[in-house]
Amino acid sequence: MGLLELSRLTVHYGKALALENLDLEVREGELVAVLGSNGAGKTTLLKAISRALPSRGAMRFDGVDIGDVPMHQVVARGICHCPEGRRLFPELTVLKNLQLGAYLRDDRAEIAADLERVYALFGVLRERARQQASTLSGGEQQMVAIGRALMGRPRLLLLDEPSVGIAHRLKMQIFDSIRAIQQSGTAVLLVEQDARSALGIADRVYVMEHGHIVRAGTSAEIAADDSVRQAYLGV
Ligand SMILES: Nc1ncnc2c1ncn2[C@@H]1O[C@H](COP(=O)(O)OP(=O)(O)OP(=O)(O)O)[C@@H](O)[C@H]1O
Numbered sequence: 696m697g698l699l700e701l702s703r704l705t706v707h708y709g710k711a712l713a714l715e716n717l718d719l720e721v722r723e724g725e726l727v728a729v730l731g732s733n734g735a736g737k738t739t740l741l742k743a744i745s746r747a748l749p750s751r752g753a754m755r756f757d758g759v760d761i762g763d764v765p766m767h768q769v770v771a772r773g774i775c776h777c778p779e780g781r782r783l784f785p786e787l788t789v790l791k792n793l794q795l796g797a798y799l800r801d802d803r804a805e806i807a808a809d810l811e812r813v814y815a816l817f818g819v820l821r822e823r824a825r826q827q828a829s830t831l832s833g834g835e836q837q838m839v840a841i842g843r844a845l846m847g848r849p850r851l852l853l854l855d856e857p858s859v860g861i862a863h864r865l866k867m868q869i870f871d872s873i874r875a876i877q878q879s880g881t882a883v884l885l886v887e888q889d890a891r892s893a894l895g896i897a898d899r900v901y902v903m904e905h906g907h908i909v910r911a912g913t914s915a916e917i918a919a920d921d922s923v924r925q926a927y928l929g930v
């Protein structure tokens with residue numbers, strides 16, 4: 696059984712159809728990537744899963760229907776969303792931003808242990824803990840955003856284009872950390888435009904076009920697909 700199972704998921708913005716009859720599964724502990732060009736519907740998909748948008752179709756998490764779960768209860772179920780464009784509180788310190796990810800929790804010792812885990816993953820955040828988030832580089836801010844989502848202790852982490860606009864060296868570090876998060880047992884649904892990097896770390900991949908899934912397979916299968924190679928890898 697999948698951890699997350701979407702069946703015939705459909706989302707409209709007013710009259711405009713954004714996702715149509717989408718089937719997608721993420722298994723326990725799996726790293727699944729969604730590739731697709733601008734406007735394909737990737738962000739819409741993650742927003743629908745975290746209930747920020749109304750949808751039709753079936754949505755199950757850990758065997759339970761979450762289609763009617765309100766947005767504020769999704770984190771408590773174990774789904775944490777690291778949104779497109781990071782969305783930090785720029786005036787607050789790095790530490791405060793991270794702590795906000797644990798706002799639903801009151802297990803202080805466990806929160807402290809999770810903060811240590813985030814610092815172990817992103818050492819620079821420990822050095823920058825007392826600094827305003829706005830003073831960090833783009834890549835460092837992305838680390839804060841991922842760290843904040845981890846502070847909710849997700850069983851499934853949703854990542855929306857974590858590598859966008861980030862210098863190569865930090866980008867590689869972020870992809871390495873995503874792999875480390877998966878290896879620690881957290882399932883990851885990663886939306887990416889950097890197809891090469893995503894294929895390098897994902898177990899399985901879905902390709903989206905115009906609100907539909909047009910290909911699905913293991914990373915090796917998708918990387919070998921001629922149409923994917925032309926459209927997303929430029930080879
Ligand atoms: N709030 C909205 N109201 C109306 N249409 C929207 C809204 N948000 C997104 N859309 C439209 O829905 C489609 C899918 O958008 P979405 O943001 O999901 O794409 P995306 O794959 O994440 O693109 P990108 O790679 O540029 O982030 C696009 O055509 C977009 O214009």
Ligand SMILES: [Mg+2]
Pocket residue numbers: 737738739779855
């Ligand atoms: Mg997007």
